[in-house]
Amino acid sequence: MAYLITGGASNIGSTIARLxxxxNEKVMIGTRSGRLPAGFEASESVKLDWSDPTTFxxxxxxxxxxxxxxxxxxTVDVSDNVIAFVNKAVEKGxxxxxxxxGSAVKKESGFGLAKVHLYLEEKGLDHFVVQPVAFMDNFLTYHGKxxxxxxxIKSVLPTARIALIxxxxxxxLATKGLTSEKNEVTEKLIIGPERLSYDQVAEILSSTLGREIKHTVVSPEELAQYYANLTGWPVQMAGFIVAAESEFEKEEELWIRSGNEIGKETFKEWAExxxxxxLA
Known part of the structure; x- marks a missing residue:
């Protein structure tokens, strides 16, 4: 039997697949585009598009x-389709x-990711939910150019210190959630081993890259427009990302609660x- 990794060509999905x-586990990559992570053949992939239930x-x-x-x-909420996929998967064993x-997703909202989380919980399915705070890789995805x-680096956070993961x-953590004999808990916030401000991130990148990287504080509107231009998203959707980032400053109590998973890789190690x- 295999593990199916949806979004298998994404940064996290491809890393889970590799791990x-x-x-020596059998892996199938679920992909909408046909793109595969390095080291995987077409025979190890299946077409899966959340917006197209005929692929399920x-x-x-x-x-x-x-x-x-x-x-x-x-821009489209596919949670109902994901739930339909879960039901079909359960029928298949x-x-x-x-x-x-993510840490910004409030389960009680019952929308999008939260709706799927609640469904897994309410149906009593064997599940594990990974809740990262802020990805180090966003400094490549959104700020690399x-x-x-x-x-x-542009941000709306002058002083907030974030537990980048x-x-x-x-x-x-996700791989452990898939392969553990039993998940004693069904959801876990995962944070980095240190809390850094954007100024400190800029200093570390400056040291690593051998040239000055500065941190510029901008308005939420300017950052949303920047993300929209970069990704092709509508400005409104980019605004949701900025709003989630703005909440980091208010989430400090989450970072010190017991039971968090604490990652091992520091930002300096990640940058190296x-x-x-x-440099590309």
């Missing part, structure tokens, strides 16, 4: 023992689900590991 493969049967055609669920940022969520071309540490990507 599973290194442990094919994705579950072979025996699957666990599914990692990644719901991409979108899938025994475990791991959902990628500006860092390379302008030596600049690496993709590798998130993927390790990804140095070439900032």
């Amino acid at each position: 599973l493969k290194e442990s 049967d094919g994705a579950l055609a072979q025996p699957i023992k666990g599914v990692y669920i990644l719901i991409p940022i979108s 899938v025994g475990r689900f791991v959902l990628m969520s 500006a860092i390379r071309e302008d030596g600049e 690496s993709t590798l540490d998130i993927a390790k 590991r990804n140095k070439e990507k900032f």
Whole structure:
């Protein structure tokens, strides 16, 4: 039996797939675009598009023992389709689900990711929900171009100190959620081993890259427009991302509560590991 990794070509999905493969587990990559992570063949992939339920049967055609669920940022809420997929997977004998969520997602809202989380919980399914705070990799995804071309990071947070977490540490927790004999808890906030301000992040990148990287505080509107221009998202959707980032300053009580998963990779270690990507 295989593990099905949806969004398998994403940073976290591809890392989960690699970790599973290194442990001699069989992996199937669920992909909408056909893009595959390095080291995987077309025979190890299936087409899966949350917005197209006709792809669900094919994705579950072979025996699957666990599914990692990644719901991409979108203007369309596909949570009902994801729930329909979960029901179909249960009928096919899938025994475990791991959902990628986030610290800013409020389960009680019952919308989007929260709706899927509540469904897994209310149905009593064997599940684990990963709740990262802020990804180190966002400095490549959202800020990499500006860092390379302008030596600049833009944010709406002048002083907030954030427990940035690496993709590798998130993927390790998700992999554990998939493969553990039993998950004693069904959801866990994962934070980085240190709390850094954007000024400190800029200093670390400056030291690592050997040139000055500055942090510029901008208005929420300016940052939303920047994200929209970069990603092609509507400004309103980019605004939701900015609003979530703005909440980091208010979430300090979450970072000190007991029971959190604490990652091991520091931002300096992450920057050194990804140095070439900032120089490309």
